[in-house]
Amino acid sequence: MEDWVLRALAKWPDVPALFGWLSLDRRGRWYVRGEPISRPQIIDTIGRNYAADEQGRWYFQNGPQRGYVSCETAPLVLLAQPDGSLRTHNGLLVREPRLACLDEEGSLLIVTEHGPAALDASDLDWALSRLRGVNGAVTEDELQGALDQASGEPTALTLVLSVDADELTLPVKRLDLAAAPAELGYVRDPQPGAAG
Structure with a gap:
């Protein structure tokens, strides 16, 4: 502040x-x-x-x-940078991503040191180029398999991010958008006197 x-x-x-x-x-x-x-x-x-x-x-x-x-979607929105790093919509550089979550529509949520964040839809190609399957770049079948999993389940996918000139590999969990607030600890529509 x-x-x-x-x-x-x-x-x-x-x-x-x-x-x-x-x-x-x-x-x-x-x-x-x-x-x-x-x-x-x-x-x-x-x-x-x-x-x-x-x-x-x-x-x-x-x-x-x-x-x-x-x-x-989430309290923060992530924007991919030319160097491969991520910044929040309010300008904070992401240095400590912890987990990536794939929702039912194929959008990504990433838990960061700043809070839960949704990847901007315009950066989906960026995300696809960094998703990895069992043998390297993710295939359509692997992506569809991850999308077909139940919400809350880990997938076989990982997401490779650039953090301070290093590469960091995050596990990718399948998570329905409706379940994200409770799972990731935020309130989508705050109300007076209640966490709901």
């Missing part, structure tokens, strides 16, 4: 939180009451002051007021 936010919190500690105003789509775009936010300064401010509470509800701390965020 930025210093101005911390000072405002200290001065006004009991400002009620907002629910249902802010949302994040699967491409990492912010919305306020259904309208896209396009001003770079506002987007940057949200990104620098974006965090999760102890219940896994993500929020933007706007001075003394917390605005909870509804997420279309």
Whole structure:
């Protein structure tokens, strides 16, 4: 959090939180009451002051007021970089990915040190080039086999990522999108006083 936010919190500690105003789509775009936010300064401010509470509800701390965020898929969206690394939609470099999850539609969720993140749909070719099967590059049959597995089951696939000029291999788990919040510890649509 930025210093101005911390000072405002200290001065006004009991400002009620907002629910249902802010949302994040699967491409990492912010919305306020259904309208896209396009001003770079506002987007940057949200990104620098974006965090999760102890219940896994993500929020933007706007001075003394917390605005909870509804997420279309996950609280973070990953964007592939030209060097093969990943950055979150709010500019954080991923250095400690832990697990990759393949949902029923073939989209990837990756658990990072910053939180659970969905890979931007425009980077699916990037992901396919880094998925590995038993004997190297993933085949269509291996990918279909992984998609056919039950949610929660490990697959035979791995995902190779570039982290600080090294390659890191992550296991790939099959996980339905509806099961992801409970499994990965986040709340898709925060509500007052509840983790659901």
